[in-house]
Amino acid sequence: MGQPNATTRTSWIRPVLFLLCFIAAAAALRRIVALLLVQASTRTGQFGELDAAFAARKALTLAHVVPALIFVLILPLWFSVRMQSREPLHRRMTWTLFALGFLVGATAIPLVANPVGGATELSAIIVFDSLFLLSLAQAFRLFLQHKPRYREWMLRAIAVLLGIATTRPVMGVFFATARLTHLEPHQFFGIAFWIGFAVTYLAGDGICSAIRFRSAPQPEAQPVFRSPALMPLIVAEIARSSSAEMVSPFAVATRLRRISSTWIRLMGST
Numbered sequence: 001m002g003q004p005n006a007t008t009r010t011s012w013i014r015p016v017l018f019l020l021c022f023i024a025a026a027a028a029l030r031r032i033v034a035l036l037l038v039q040a041s042t043r044t045g046q047f048g049e050l051d052a053a054f055a056a057r058k059a060l061t062l063a064h065v066v067p068a069l070i071f072v073l074i075l076p077l078w079f080s081v082r083m084q085s086r087e088p089l090h091r092r093m094t095w096t097l098f099a100l101g102f103l104v105g106a107t108a109i110p111l112v113a114n115p116v117g118g119a120t121e122l123s124a125i126i127v128f129d130s131l132f133l134l135s136l137a138q139a140f141r142l143f144l145q146h147k148p149r150y151r152e153w154m155l156r157a158i159a160v161l162l163g164i165a166t167t168r169p170v171m172g173v174f175f176a177t178a179r180l181t182h183l184e185p186h187q188f189f190g191i192a193f194w195i196g197f198a199v200t201y202l203a204g205d206g207i208c209s210a211i212r213f214r215s216a217p218q219p220e221a222q223p224v225f226r227s228p229a230l231m232p233l234i235v236a237e238i239a240r241s242s243s244a245e246m247v248s249p250f251a252v253a254t255r256l257r258r259i260s261s262t263w264i265r266l267m268g269s270t
Helices: 012-037 045-056 058-079 081-084 087-112 119-145 150-161 164-175 185-210 228-241 250-269
Strands: none
Touching: 012 045, 012 058, 012 164, 045 058, 045 081, 058 081, 058 150, 081 087, 087 119, 087 150, 119 150, 119 185, 150 164, 150 185, 164 185
16 A cells, blocks of 8 residues: 655644644734733633733733734745745745744743743743744754755744644643542643643654655655554653753653654554
């Protein structure tokens, strides 16, 4: 039986990208509305306190959320085949994404002085924000050298940024099962962050191995993750990494990539 081509294997990427961009844009718009229209924030308890904490740092929050909103709105255009065929315009759009991305990454850490999920959430934000900025910096270096491989690193950075959208359905699962688990938001927010960001980071890394960019030959593509059986491996790494002690982003990236390599070998043997 013949192997599916790269287009067939990655046909799910575009709808998933649009969905994550929509979720991220909705979350950003909700935060902007809550900041600019005080009456729009009517939540109480921990969520009300969270809104109040962001309102106390209104300028910094807007400096983080507004560029993030523009970033996710531009992304679908950046990935479009028509836009990629117009090289000068696509490069100008890439410059815009770099500027917005560095601004988003630089303002992320100051916003998490007192995270809802405590040290677990804080460690996830620090680790994945570091991975985001490092990937973006590597992409920028290759972009300046006009090397097509900048797209691979750009995709890794985008995957990390869209992790904030992936955390939303994960949190929804925790909220839906709260009556059974009796977990409070401060107990599962950090876990949700680790799961959401880890899943998108692994997906981005896997896609980089599966897609052959048209502008240059790439190494032989490897299978994209397709089975939910990967989740126990992710959760095991989260359990080992998400502690009150600060963890190195390089160490976490190595662990996540080890999961990726292990799963690819398992899929290759079936």
